[in-house]
Amino acid sequence: MKVLVGVKRAIDYNVRIQLKSDGSGVVHDGVKHSMNPFDEIAVEQAMQWQEAGTADEIVAVTIGGVAALEQLRSALAFGCDRGIHIKVDEDVQPLTAARAFKELVEKEKPDVFLMGKQAIDDDNNQTGQMTSALLEWPQATFASKIELGDGTAKVTREVDSGLETIEVDLPAVITVDLRLNEPRYLKLPNIMKAKKKPVDEMSLDDLGVERAKNLTTKQTSPPPEREAGIKVESAEELVAKLKDKGLL
Amino acid sequence: MSKVLIVADHFQGKLQGSTGRTVACAKELNPESIDVLVLSNDSGDLAAAAAKLDGVSKVLTADRAENEHPMAAIFAPQIAAAAEAGSYSHVLGPNTTFGKDLMPRVAAKLGVLMITDIMAVHGDYEFDRPIYAGNAVITVEAPSDQILVGSVRCASYSAVEEGGDDAAVEAIELSAEIPTHTRFVGVQSGSSDRPDLQSAPKVVSGGRGVGSEENFKVIYSFADKIGAAVGASRAAVDSGFVPNDMQVGQTGKIIAPELYMCFGISGAIQHLAGIKDAGTIVAVNKDEEAPIFEVADYGLVGDLFKVLPELEEAVSK
Ligand SMILES: Cc1cc2nc3c(=O)[nH]c(=O)nc-3n(C[C@H](O)[C@H](O)[C@H](O)COP(=O)(O)OP(=O)(O)OC[C@H]3O[C@@H](n4cnc5c(N)ncnc54)[C@H](O)[C@@H]3O)c2cc1C
Ligand SMILES: Nc1ncnc2c1ncn2[C@@H]1O[C@H](COP(=O)(O)O)[C@@H](O)[C@H]1O
Numbered sequence: 001m002k003v004l005v006g007v008k009r010a011i012d013y014n015v016r017i018q019l020k021s022d023g024s025g026v027v028h029d030g031v032k033h034s035m036n037p038f039d040e041i042a043v044e045q046a047m048q049w050q051e052a053g054t055a056d057e058i059v060a061v062t063i064g065g066v067a068a069l070e071q072l073r074s075a076l077a078f079g080c081d082r083g084i085h086i087k088v089d090e091d092v093q094p095l096t097a098a099r100a101f102k103e104l105v106e107k108e109k110p111d112v113f114l115m116g117k118q119a120i121d122d123d124n125n126q127t128g129q130m131t132s133a134l135l136e137w138p139q140a141t142f143a144s145k146i147e148l149g150d151g152t153a154k155v156t157r158e159v160d161s162g163l164e165t166i167e168v169d170l171p172a173v174i175t176v177d178l179r180l181n182e183p184r185y186l187k188l189p190n191i192m193k194a195k196k197k198p199v200d201e202m203s204l205d206d207l208g209v210e211r212a213k214n215l216t217t218k219q220t221s222p223p224p225e226r227e228a229g230i231k232v233e234s235a236e237e238l239v240a241k242l243k244d245k246g247l248l
Numbered sequence: 249m250s251k252v253l254i255v256a257d258h259f260q261g262k263l264q265g266s267t268g269r270t271v272a273c274a275k276e277l278n279p280e281s282i283d284v285l286v287l288s289n290d291s292g293d294l295a296a297a298a299a300k301l302d303g304v305s306k307v308l309t310a311d312r313a314e315n316e317h318p319m320a321a322i323f324a325p326q327i328a329a330a331a332e333a334g335s336y337s338h339v340l341g342p343n344t345t346f347g348k349d350l351m352p353r354v355a356a357k358l359g360v361l362m363i364t365d366i367m368a369v370h371g372d373y374e375f376d377r378p379i380y381a382g383n384a385v386i387t388v389e390a391p392s393d394q395i396l397v398g399s400v401r402c403a404s405y406s407a408v409e410e411g412g413d414d415a416a417v418e419a420i421e422l423s424a425e426i427p428t429h430t431r432f433v434g435v436q437s438g439s440s441d442r443p444d445l446q447s448a449p450k451v452v453s454g455g456r457g458v459g460s461e462e463n464f465k466v467i468y469s470f471a472d473k474i475g476a477a478v479g480a481s482r483a484a485v486d487s488g489f490v491p492n493d494m495q496v497g498q499t500g501k502i503i504a505p506e507l508y509m510c511f512g513i514s515g516a517i518q519h520l521a522g523i524k525d526a527g528t529i530v531a532v533n534k535d536e537e538a539p540i541f542e543v544a545d546y547g548l549v550g551d552l553f554k555v556l557p558e559l560e561e562a563v564s565k
Contacts, residue, residue: 013518093361118499120381121380126355130353139320141349142345159346166430167431213361215361220386222385229544238546247527248563
């Protein structure tokens with residue numbers, strides 16, 4: 001089985017983001033970036049298939065600027081066989097990303113395309129669904145368990161009502177949720193070895209991608225601030241305060 | 249003037265409150281009409297419930313056996329067909345897991361971009377949405393020469409009223425090809441008699457500090473005492489104390505209760521993302537430095553196992 005994994009570079013989840021004072025966006029310079037945490041889970045799933053002998057080739061793909069190579073290399077250090085860097089210096093929004101992924105899938109012909117359920121920068125939660133729609137493939141989003149069958153995958157999905165299980169024919173796009181697995185730690189020797197693994201670089205034009213219309217961001221603002229309230233000394237005082245406000 | 253199509257969210261034969269919240273958002277567009285599309289194998293009661301929502305012009309149904317379980321791959325081509333046939337300017341769904349799974353597939357089928365988590369409407373094509381777990385809000389403008397597909401951040405809207413005149417219900421034919429590559433197997437839901445986490449006015453949550461599944465009964469007990477729904481942090485779910493459908497936060501449920509009381513939760517940004525719109529936040533944590541106190545309206549430093557019984561007692565007085 002051949003597996004393609006989407007890997008996006010994003011500000012590390014531990015960073016408290018700062019906004020530029022002129023409202024033009026989020027500060028990226030000098031801020032720690034990492035692989036989107038959901039994508040690490042997707043890579044870990046692919047590795048587990050590789051170790052079980054289920055997957056014979058794992059290809060990691062990123063769409064991003066020069067810096068995105070760092071996260072692509074991390075995916076190779078985890079154990080992906082090769083990388084594809086769709087290099088851009090423009091803002092690529094989900095529909096355009098999905099169009100690029102569709103073109104790539106038609107060249108690479110994977111059996112499973114793993115992605116994160118959402119990228120924690122824009123929190124869009126769109127790319128996997130859009131990619132599978134364009135390919136007319138099945139989609140199994142928010143996966144917390146994947147069981148491969150003969151040309152099928154049985155996927156347990158984390159939904160608002162609990163856990164839903166669906167079966168999809170392969171090839172399919174599967175987007176992963178947090179509880180699918182716990183990604184391993186990167187080992188230094190693997191990071192060194194990853195430097196020798198092949199990375200193909202290409203542009204959106206090489207792939208023949210027609211850009212979709214974009215959303216234009218007019219303003220980036222801080223969210224409404226919540227002010228820290230007061231400390232109470234006892235359960236009784238707390239209940240009295242809540243009763244005063246008519247909350248209990 | 250805009251013409252809005254809303255995709256009804258339903259589960260096990262019940263129209264979800266998220267549908268009424270999506271209608272509330274659509275009303276801010278001051279549209280010419282708001283139609284609700286109910287996809288089901290047996291839409292009778294669902295359509296009747298949708299018809300009662302204030303502001304709805306028409307309810308459309310397209311019953312077919314394949315629509316028994318809501319699945320994106322099966323619903324999306326039908327919604328895209330309905331959107332085009334009815335010349336809608338906007339197609340909206342809720343940002344519940346149903347809508348998150350479905351709406352991007354609808355957008356891609358229509359060949360248009362999508363706006364996730366609409367939290368405010370400034371115009372037909374201008375909206376606010378959160379990014380970075382709600383740590384920033386962007387005002388975005390979408391192209392006005394194509395259908396706008398969006399999901400509505402339910403915590404930002406209260407459901408519209410029910411009652412008044414019922415909207416008309418109309419069965420339509422949709423010419424869409426339904427794939428057979430996706431099959432429903434089952435759903436396991438931690439159903440309880442407690443209020444629904446996404447709409448309850450009071451929510452009591454527990455985190456890693458609760459320590460075990462067994463210990464969680466102190467949380468349930470207090471929640472039952474005050475008639476609250478029960479939520480949890482990711483750490484509590486990951487540790488197996490409670491099922492996944494109780495997770496509150498960036499990747500769980502985003503809620504807006506009048507009262508949110510959390511016990512043994514540190515207040516990570518990903519958790520706070522789920523409670524930013526709560527009316528009053530109460531935190532009980534034994535660590536006075538816990539970041540949750542930076543957003544709590546009322547904080548109590550103490551051991552939750554000592555505080556909870558005291559709270560129960562004080563409430564009874
Ligand atoms: C991509 C991503 C998405 C995430 N999404 C979510 C999400 O949706 N929701 C979410 O909640 N988290 C999410 N997280 C995880 C988040 O970062 C935190 O790890 C998590 O919220 C911590 O849960 P906690 O507060 O229960 O545990 P901890 O941070 O371990 O805090 C436990 C707290 O309990 C207190 N405590 C311990 N014992 C007692 C006692 N006896 N009495 C009183 N207090 C006590 C401690 O002082 C401590 O503050 C996400 C993380 C990532 C990377
Ligand atoms: N620029 C990108 N490069 C690689 N993968 C991406 C990119 N954008 C999105 N993805 C994949 O799609 C998932 C969902 O992203 P999003 O729709 O932006 O929330 C991510 O977790 C990635 O797996």
